[in-house]
Amino acid sequence: YLPDCMMWYGLNDKSRFFLCESGGSIDEEDGCSMVVSTELTLIKELDLLDIAGHTMMYMVEHPQRKWISMVGGVMITSDAAHTGAGRLLAIARGERPIVYGIEGTAVGWILESEGNIIAAKVGVVGQSGIKPGVKYTITANRELVEVQDETESN
Template sequence: MRAFKGFRKDLTCLGFQFREDKINRTEEANCVKNGFHCAENPLDCFHYYSDWRNSVYYEVDAGGDLDEDAVDSKISCTEMRLIRRLSLEQMLFEAAVYMVEHPKRQWNYGVKKETGTACNGYGVVRGKNPRAAGEKGDFLLILKEEQNSPEIEEIALINIDGKRWHPHKFYDAYGK
């Protein structure tokens, strides 16, 4: 199963040392108490590894025994293979893909409705007329829904660079 996972920079998580070149295995999978944890929604990784500057994120293949809980998109598995390391920008892109593919699923706690500003280097805003602003270096993910449904009709992923995209200015899904 395709999922996403955060780690400490040394690829450890709760004392387990993960390796990129093999399938990592454990005995049991229970979301509450054991197994390798990952998330179907990339944004859920930021709940568990919020300091993205001191963490690393991967697309993973979750296998073996699987267990899910109803808290968020967290999954526990007994086998995990690290597919590819993702930057913050790539994680936000994957989050956009997730929301396009699953428009009716519950929103991640970090997604702001209609208007928001970046915090900790990024901001995610979704709605009928979403607008977002940030500081230089921040990433803004802006998702515009169709007027009569939660389906996503337009996406902008903006890096506030101080040249084309300016700090403290609110942008919509069309970059205006």
């Protein structure tokens, strides 16, 4: 879970993150996102959108694990999240997730219904129709909808 790494290595222009393949002796604790191995192969350096996507995939694949995070340039919360002021990634998860951000930052929505994840979407502010400073939520069809006159809860 990438946000766990960001407790020690923040999401900034000094840290680099990679998709890796573990080998040799591998040790992974149940219920923990940390994996230790004696061999490590770097596959691909991750950009901001990759980091957001892999983070959200982990959340979808492990819906009951701890996922709220507000460290190292990341804000992942229930209901509402935003980028800005050194925060480069914002993800909201809930029955009506609301997210907004500044140009060039990554944003993501995970829609739940009765505790089940039913849709997810990730993007970069300023691309694919995601406008800076505009609050959006997501539909079950993964469509973004502008939120009018909403105050965020976080």
